[in-house]
Amino acid sequence: xxxxxxxxxxxxxxxxxxxxxxxxxxxxxxxxxxxxxxxxxxxxxxxxxxxxxxxxxxxxxxxxxxxxxxxxxxxxxxxxxxxxxxxxxxxxxxxxxxxxxxxxxxxxxxxxxxxxxxxxxxxxxxxxxxxxxxxxxxxxxxxxxxxxxxxxxxxxxxxxxxxxxxxxxxxxxxxxxxxxxxxxxxxxxxxxxxxxxxxxxxxxxxxxxxxxxxxxxxxxxxxxxxxxxxxxxxxxxxxxxxxxxxxxxxxxxxxxxxxxxxxxxxxxxxxxxxxxxxxxxxxxxxxxxxxxxxxxxxxxxxxxxxxxxxxxxxxxxxxxxxxxxxxxxxxxxxxxxxxxxxxxxxxxxxxxxxxxxxxxxxxxxxx
Amino acid sequence: xxxxxxxxxxxxxxxxxxxxxxxxxxxxxxxxxxxxxxxxxxxxxxxxxxxxxxxxxxxxxxxxxxxxxxxxxxxxxxxxxxxxxxxxxxxxxxxxxxxxxxxxxxxxxxxxxxxxxxxxxxxxxxxxxxxxxxxxxxxxxxxxxxxxxxxxxxxxxxxxxxxxxxxxxxxxxxxxxxxxxxxxxxxxxxxxxxxxxxxxxxxxxxxxxxxxxxxxxxxxxxxxxxxxxxxxxxxxxxxxxxxxxxxxxxxxxxxxxxxxxxxxxxxxxxxxxxxxxxxxxxxxxxxxxxxxxx
Numbered sequence: 001x002x003x004x005x006x007x008x009x010x011x012x013x014x015x016x017x018x019x020x021x022x023x024x025x026x027x028x029x030x031x032x033x034x035x036x037x038x039x040x041x042x043x044x045x046x047x048x049x050x051x052x053x054x055x056x057x058x059x060x061x062x063x064x065x066x067x068x069x070x071x072x073x074x075x076x077x078x079x080x081x082x083x084x085x086x087x088x089x090x091x092x093x094x095x096x097x098x099x100x101x102x103x104x105x106x107x108x109x110x111x112x113x114x115x116x117x118x119x120x121x122x123x124x125x126x127x128x129x130x131x132x133x134x135x136x137x138x139x140x141x142x143x144x145x146x147x148x149x150x151x152x153x154x155x156x157x158x159x160x161x162x163x164x165x166x167x168x169x170x171x172x173x174x175x176x177x178x179x180x181x182x183x184x185x186x187x188x189x190x191x192x193x194x195x196x197x198x199x200x201x202x203x204x205x206x207x208x209x210x211x212x213x214x215x216x217x218x219x220x221x222x223x224x225x226x227x228x229x230x231x232x233x234x235x236x237x238x239x240x241x242x243x244x245x246x247x248x249x250x251x252x253x254x255x256x257x258x259x260x261x262x263x264x265x266x267x268x269x270x271x272x273x274x275x276x277x278x279x280x281x282x283x284x285x286x287x288x289x290x291x292x293x294x295x296x297x298x299x300x301x302x303x304x305x306x307x308x309x310x311x312x313x314x315x316x317x318x319x320x321x322x323x324x325x326x327x328x329x330x331x332x333x334x335x336x337x338x339x340x341x342x343x344x345x346x347x348x349x350x351x352x353x354x355x356x357x358x359x360x361x362x363x364x365x366x367x
Numbered sequence: 368x369x370x371x372x373x374x375x376x377x378x379x380x381x382x383x384x385x386x387x388x389x390x391x392x393x394x395x396x397x398x399x400x401x402x403x404x405x406x407x408x409x410x411x412x413x414x415x416x417x418x419x420x421x422x423x424x425x426x427x428x429x430x431x432x433x434x435x436x437x438x439x440x441x442x443x444x445x446x447x448x449x450x451x452x453x454x455x456x457x458x459x460x461x462x463x464x465x466x467x468x469x470x471x472x473x474x475x476x477x478x479x480x481x482x483x484x485x486x487x488x489x490x491x492x493x494x495x496x497x498x499x500x501x502x503x504x505x506x507x508x509x510x511x512x513x514x515x516x517x518x519x520x521x522x523x524x525x526x527x528x529x530x531x532x533x534x535x536x537x538x539x540x541x542x543x544x545x546x547x548x549x550x551x552x553x554x555x556x557x558x559x560x561x562x563x564x565x566x567x568x569x570x571x572x573x574x575x576x577x578x579x580x581x582x583x584x585x586x587x588x589x590x591x592x593x594x595x596x597x598x599x600x601x602x603x604x605x606x607x608x609x610x611x612x613x614x615x616x617x618x619x620x621x622x623x624x625x626x627x628x629x630x631x632x633x634x635x636x637x638x639x640x641x642x643x644x645x646x647x648x649x650x651x652x653x654x655x656x657x658x659x660x661x
Contacts, residue, residue, distance in 0.1 A: 343619065
C-alpha cells in the first residue's frame with residue numbers, strides 16, 4: 001500500500017540542523033572567530049567582497065564562516081543581504097591616482113616615477129609547502145623605509161601625455177551611473193555596465209576567458225601597463241552640507257592593460273586600454289577583467305567579433321557565479337512532473353517504433 | 368556588525384514598486400516579457416526567485432498563500448518558500464486551492480478550476496520560448512517585435528517529420544491573445560488548456576533572466592499546433608490509485624524493482640479533497656493522514 005511522501009518539512013529542519021553541526025566540526029577544536037578569518041584568510045574575504053559587491057570585511061568573514069569556506073556560497077549570502085540595503089546615492093568617483101600605494105608594478109617600463117613597489121605578493125615565492133606554517137610560526141617584523149613623498153602617477157597617464165595611448169573616456173559628473181543591479185541589462189551594453197558586470201563576475205570564469213584571448217581566441221596583445229593595490233578615499237556629496245564628505249577608505253586593486261594599437265587614415269595609431277578594478281587585493285581577477293574588458297570593446301574598436309571573450313552577450317550572461325550556480329544546482333530540485341511527461345512521450349515513440357519494425361519485414365517481402 | 372533587518376515580505380518598498388510597475392506593464396501587454404531589475408534573493412537562482420519576487424510584490428497582510436512544486440504542497444522547495452513568506456510576511460498559508468488568494472507554483476497548474484480574484488504565480492527558469500532556437504536575446508526580442516514565429520513552427524514541423532509527433536511534452540509554447548508566443552514555464556502540456564480563458568490572473572516571474580510576463584483573466588491562450596496535427600494534452604491512461612480521478616495529471620511511483628508502478632494525482636490537494644469526499648482508488652488507504660502545514 002502506498003502513502004504519498006510526507007514529512008519534507010521535518011526533513012529540511014533536520015538537514016539544516018545537521019549542516020550546523022557539520023559546520024562547527026569537531027567541538028574539541030576551537031571555533032573560528034571572524035577576526036581570524038578576515039585577518040588570516042584576507043584574500044578569500046577580498047574575493048567575497050568583490051564578487052559580493054559589498055565592502056564589509058566583517059560581513060564577508062561571517063559569510064565565509066557560515067558557508068563553511070565555500071566562497072561562491074559566501075558571495076551569494078553577501079549579495080542577498082546587499083540586495084535589501086536602501087540606496088542613498090552614488091559616491092564621487094574614486095581617484096586611484098591618489099591611492100595610498102601598498103603595491104604597484106609595471107611590466108612596460110623598467111623604472112617609473114615613484115618606483116616599482118613589490119609589496120605583499122606571492123610572486124617570486126617558491127611554491128614549496130612550508131611545514132613551519134602548520135603551527136606557532138612567528139613571522140619576522142616587516143622591513144620598513146621612509147615614506148616617499150613622490151607622486152605615483154599612473155603609467156597609462158604617462159603614456160597618455162604623449163598621446164601614445166587612447167585617452168580614458170572623460171567622466172561626466174552629472175551623468176547617471178549605470179547599475180545593472182537596479183536596471184535590467186539590455187544589449188548592446190555600454191562599457192560602464194560591462195565593467196560593473198565584470199567586477200562582479202566569477203574570477204575563474206574571467207580567468208579562463210582572459211586566458212583564451214592570450215591563446216588566440218580574440219587576441220589583443222596585452223601588456224600589464226600597471227597594477228596597483230592600496231587604499232583610496234571614498235567621498236560622498238552631501239546635499240545638506242553642499243560639499244563632498246569623506247566616508248572612509250577602501251582597499252582596491254586596479255589593473256590597466258596596454259593593448260594593441262589602432263589607427264586610421266584620420267587618426268594616428270595609439271595603444272588601446274583594458275581596465276580592471278576590484279575590492280581588496282585581487283590581482284588575478286583585475287588582470288583577467290582587463291583582458292576581457294579589452295576584448296569586449298571589439299565592436300567599438302571596429303574589430304571582428306569571433307571569439308567567446310569578444311561576445312558581450314555570451315560573457316555578460318554567463319559571468320555571474322550566483323546566477324550560474326543557482327541554475328546549475330536547481331537540477332537537484334524535483335522535476336518528476338516534466339520527466340513523467342517525457343517518459344510518456346518516449347514510451348509512445350518506442351511503441352510506434354516497435355510496431356513499425358514488426359511490420360517492416362512483410363513490406364520488404366512485398367516489394 | 369550591522370545586524371540585518373528585513374521589510375514585510377522581505378523586499379524593500381522601492382523594489383516592490385518597481386516590480387509592481389513591471390507586473391502592470393505585463394498585464395497590459397499579455398504574453399510580452401517585461402524586463403525588470405531582479406534582485407538577489409536569499410534562495411538560489413533557478414529555485415523560484417522570480418516567482419518569490421512577484422509574490423513578495425503583490426502579497427498583502429490579508430492574503431492567503433499556497434505554494435506548490437510538482438503539484439504538491441509538501442515537496443521540499445514548496446515548503447521552503449511557504450516558510451519563507453510565513454516568516455517574512457507572517458501571512459496565512461494554506462494547502463487548499465479554493466481558499467488561497469495567491470498560489471505560487473513550479474511546474475503545475477492546480478486541477479481545481481481557479482476563480483476570480485486569485486493570482487497564480489509561476490516560477491520560470493527560461494522565459495524565452497525561442498531561446499533554444501536562437502540563443503541571442505537581441506535576436507529573440509526582434510523576432511517577438513515582428514511576430515516572426517516561423518522558426519518555432521519549423522521546429523514543431525521537424526518534430527513531426529522525425530518522430531511523427533510534436534516532441535515537446537512540457538514547456539509547450541502557447542500564443543497569448545493572438546499576439547505573443549509565450550513559454551508557459553515547464554508545466555506539462557497537460558496543463559496548457561487550463562491557461563486559456565482562466566478566471567484568475569496568471570503572473571510569471573523569471574528571476575535570473577530578469578523577466579516578468581502575465582496572462583490577464585479571461586485571455587485567449589492557444590497551444591501552437593497544425594491543422595493535421597492538433598494539440599493533444601498527454602495523460603497516462605489510468606485512474607489515480609488513491610482517489611480514482613480519471614482527469615488529473617498523474618505521478619508515476621515506482622513501487623519495487625520488479626517493474627511495479629502505480630499512478631497517483633500529482634496535485635496533492637486535489638487528491639486529498641477527492642478522498643475526503645469519499646472517492647477511492649485501487650490502492651487507497653485509510654482516510655488521508657497528516658496535512659502539509661506551516
